[in-house]
Amino acid sequence: MYKYLISIVGPTAIGKTSLAIQLAEKYSTEIISADSRQFYREMNIGTAKPSVSELNSAKHHLINNKSVVDNYSIGEFEQDAIKQISNIHSRSNIAVLVGGSGLYLDVINYGLDQIPKTEKNIRNSLNNDFESKGLIYLQNKLKKIDLITYNNIDLNNSRRIIRALEVTISSGKPYSSFLNKKKVDRDFKVIEIGINAERELVYQRINNRVDDMVNQGLINEVKKLIKYKHLNSLNTIGYKEIFRYLNGDISLEFAVNEIKKNSRRFAKRQITWFKSNNNIIWFNQNYKIDNIIKVIDELISN
Numbered sequence: 001m002y003k004y005l006i007s008i009v010g011p012t013a014i015g016k017t018s019l020a021i022q023l024a025e026k027y028s029t030e031i032i033s034a035d036s037r038q039f040y041r042e043m044n045i046g047t048a049k050p051s052v053s054e055l056n057s058a059k060h061h062l063i064n065n066k067s068v069v070d071n072y073s074i075g076e077f078e079q080d081a082i083k084q085i086s087n088i089h090s091r092s093n094i095a096v097l098v099g100g101s102g103l104y105l106d107v108i109n110y111g112l113d114q115i116p117k118t119e120k121n122i123r124n125s126l127n128n129d130f131e132s133k134g135l136i137y138l139q140n141k142l143k144k145i146d147l148i149t150y151n152n153i154d155l156n157n158s159r160r161i162i163r164a165l166e167v168t169i170s171s172g173k174p175y176s177s178f179l180n181k182k183k184v185d186r187d188f189k190v191i192e193i194g195i196n197a198e199r200e201l202v203y204q205r206i207n208n209r210v211d212d213m214v215n216q217g218l219i220n221e222v223k224k225l226i227k228y229k230h231l232n233s234l235n236t237i238g239y240k241e242i243f244r245y246l247n248g249d250i251s252l253e254f255a256v257n258e259i260k261k262n263s264r265r266f267a268k269r270q271i272t273w274f275k276s277n278n279n280i281i282w283f284n285q286n287y288k289i290d291n292i293i294k295v296i297d298e299l300i301s302n
Contacts, residue, residue, distance in 0.1 A: 003089045003188040004300060007109055008098040009274050010195040011267035013205040014285055017050050019195060020098035022289050023296075024058035029092040032061045032084050034099030034108060037236055039066040039077075042225060045218045046238035048209060058096075061088075068225065068233040078107045082186075089188060094300075102152070102273035109192065111184025118170040126162045141165060148176035152273050156240070156262065159232045191299050193292060194274055197285035206263045210238075214256060218242065237262045 006023055008016050020031050033039075037047040041064040049063060061084040066072050081097075085108070088095040099105055130138055138161050143150040149164045164175040171178075196202070222242040228234050229243045238259050245255035274280060283292055 001093060002300075004094045005085060005108070005186075005188050005190050006094060006096045006296060007105060007190055007192045008096065008195070009102070009105055009192060009280060010100065011202050011270045011274075012100050012263060013048070013209045013267070014195050014197060014202060016098050016100065016195065017054060019193070019287075019289075019292070020096050021050075021054055021058045023292070024096050026289075026293055027092065027094040027096075029094045029096060030059040030061065030088045031096045031098060032081055032088075032108075033063045034077075034081070034097055034101055034104040035063075036077075036099075036101040036104050037233075038063045038099075039072060040064075040068045040233055041066070042068050042228075043221075043233070043239070045213050045216050045221045046236075046242075048213070068228050068231055074104065074107055077104060078111075081108050085188065095188075100270055102270060106277075109186075109190045111186075115167055115175075115178050116171050118166045122166045122169050123162065126165050130158055130162065135161070138162065138165065142168075145169075146174040146176055148174065152176075152269060152276075154266065154269065156235065156237060156266070157232075158235060190279075191296055192277065192280040193296070194280040194282045195285055195287060196271065196282060199268075201285065202267055203264050206267060207260050210256060210260045210263060213238065213259075219245075219252075222246065237266060 006027075008020050008023070010016050024031050035047070037043060038049050039062060040047070050060060055063070062077070062080060065080070085095045085097075097105065097108055126138065129141075135156075135158055138158065139150070139155055142153070142161055142165055146164060146168050149168075153160055153164060155161070167175045167178065197205075218238065219242060222239055223246060225234060225239065226243070226246065229239075234240070234243075241250075241255040241258040241262070244250050245252050250258070281295060
């Protein structure tokens with residue numbers, strides 16, 4: 001009998017966690033997180049981790065499994081996730097994968113792309129450019145030499161931008177040209193389910209979530225992480241803006257509005273990434289769970 005991985009995708013704040021839990025309960029199985037920020041145990045409110053009640057509703061894996069001081073590569077994530085999926089499949093024919101980090105989802109569904117080796121001096125030069133000229137300089141550089149990657153990458157993640165630039169410069173070929181070239185053979189079949197909504201509704205949900213984060217204590221959470229603000233894991237939406245506020249550079253109101261704006265931009269990039277995947281079966285955000293289950297059951301029975 002085949003084993004299946006139900007992969008749930010969609011923009012931030014759309015309700016992926018709720019759907020994952022409903023499917024985990026329906027199929028008596030467990031959930032693997034593919035959210036690149038929920039790995040870190042010190043980051044809770046700003047990463048919109050599942051609540052305690054949600055975590056108790058279905059067993060989750062790869063949440064709170066790392067510290068912000070740990071280096072955690074996508075290759076290591078792939079190994080950990082595949083191990084967890086294998087363990088779940090020893091008990092159930094179905095496992096559930098959920099997250100909004102397109103690259104992390106794709107590495108499980110399709111495998112890690114074979115990126116060529118790069119020259120260390122190029123990375124050092126790019127790191128120096130980042131320190132002296134800033135992130136916007138690197139963003140513009142990437143836009144000029146690899147527009148496809150620029151339109152799909154997390155533009156707030158300096159490490160990923162530097163990685164894309166060093167591969168492009170070292171190889172003489174766009175970083176995007178190395179992606180999704182060869183699908184890895186997995187011992188399970190992937191069913192990809194996407195949920196989305198009209199842009200204005202997505203943006204409203206994001207704005208409401210950010211307000212909820214602030215009310216839940218986001219400022220105090222970020223205060224406790226000030227000594228780690230230089231780490232790449234903290235160079236992320238919801239944290240970097242509050243660091244600027246705590247540093248006295250901007251007002252709290254401006255910081256909150258920046259989080260909302262940057263989150264909306266991130267959601268737009270997520271949708272662009274996912275819409276390029278023709279394997280995803282899309283449902284509206286106000287879906288009926290029975291309709292999704294019917295589609296999954298039909299695919300499993302074929």
